[in-house]
Amino acid sequence: MTKIGIEATSTFFPAGIESASLLANKTGIPENIITDKFGLYEKHVADETMHASDMAIEAARPIVDQYGPDTIDVVIYFGSPHKDYYVWTCASKIQHELGLKKAYAFEIMNVSSGFPVALKVAKDMIKADHTIQSILLVGGCKESQIVDYTNPRSRFMFNFGDGGCAALIKRDSLVSEILESAIITDGSFHQDVRIPAGGSKNFASHETVEQRKHYIDVHNPADMKERLDPVSIPNFEKVIRKSLQKSGLSSENLSLLLPLHTKRSMFNQLLSSLDLPEEKAIYLDHHGHMSSLDPCVGLHLAQEQGRLSHGDIAVAVSAGTGYTWAATVIKWMGTK
Structure with missing residues (x-):
């Protein structure tokens, strides 16, 4: 195969x-x-x-x-x-x-x-x-x-x-093998995070610039937090575990987690839910959050730092506003 x-x-x-x-x-x-x-x-x-x-x-x-x-x-x-x-x-x-x-x-x-x-x-x-x-x-x-x-x-x-x-x-x-993926989308969050102006609904104008509507914004942070907090970590955990299961593996096989950059408390919650020590994850505290790039950056840093060995199982996992949680399993073989 x-x-x-x-x-x-x-x-x-x-x-x-x-x-x-x-x-x-x-x-x-x-x-x-x-x-x-x-x-x-x-x-x-x-x-x-x-x-x-x-x-x-x-x-x-x-x-x-x-x-x-x-x-x-x-x-x-x-x-x-x-x-x-x-x-x-x-x-x-x-x-x-x-x-x-x-x-x-x-x-x-x-x-x-x-x-x-x-x-x-x-x-x-x-x-x-x-x-x-x-x-x-x-x-x-x-x-x-x-x-x-x-x-x-x-x-x-x-x-x-x-x-x-x-x-x-x-x-x-x-060098590696891409195994299976798992993805969850909850479209009920589609209105929560956006740049309010510039699109067809609120086209750019003098008023939108003066009102600073060309920056990313959250319409109602308290409401989003109330709805997001109960599902965010569980959905992260679901896609990680499901991608591993589809790959014929379990969380016990997980050698390295490559997540997006989040606040420290959420990162710790995710590790705790997986019973994973911090040394088995990459945290981008000197880079911040770079949209979809984080897990790829984490993988590159892991290679540079010698944190991947033959047979290791890594999971690239991230979430995007809208809201989609996604994970893909990578089996590491080595470097050329």
Whole structure:
């Protein structure tokens, strides 16, 4: 049976850094709250010259240089929907700038839950189409730009940071194998988190700019919290356990959890629900939350830190507003 896996990963982070101290000054929130409760010591922030597509391109370059542009059949952008332009695909720019003339390109978007979903899509595409040998997943994020630090309703999103990542998905990979996925969507949350203006419902105008409606916002935080808190950790746990079960495994086999960046208390709750020690998870307290990129960044950091050994089982798990929880299991074989 054909094994389809992640052959290589790469990341890119802009030079700009916002420390917890700087965030404390911008928000009025004490620095110790930002480090201890937000779980954030610093995050990368891009300047006005760098955008989501640029960071995705820079992240993918090392992979393209190593494997060659002619080896890549498909490019899938799975990153932040806050891109260089609205109603625009950056996948085609990425394909062009990287010289991937053989590959076609498209995008999938499921906000922060994108990476586990993208892994499933890439695996299923290669499995279904014998002409596809490799797929390059690329993501970029500049969501620090859409945070209004004066708006307490969006406080839980103050950890948004910037960066890029890429993963090469390959037929007959010797490095890893993508196993099964599990996904839950609860669309009752579809109205809770959004940028209020700029779309067709509230088109951009002088008034929307003056009223600061082009930043991400939560309509009613207390109401969302009341509805979300009872289901969030259980749904995280469900998709993790179900993806493992579909892979013929259990949580006892879990070697490393690769979650999105959340506040420290939620991270600890998730570990507790899985009976998993903290050393078996990656926590991005020096990067923050980068939309759908987090689990891919976590996987790359885990490789750099030597935290994956032959036979290890990792789970990439994330959740995106709207609200979707997604997990994909990865069996690690080694490095080339």
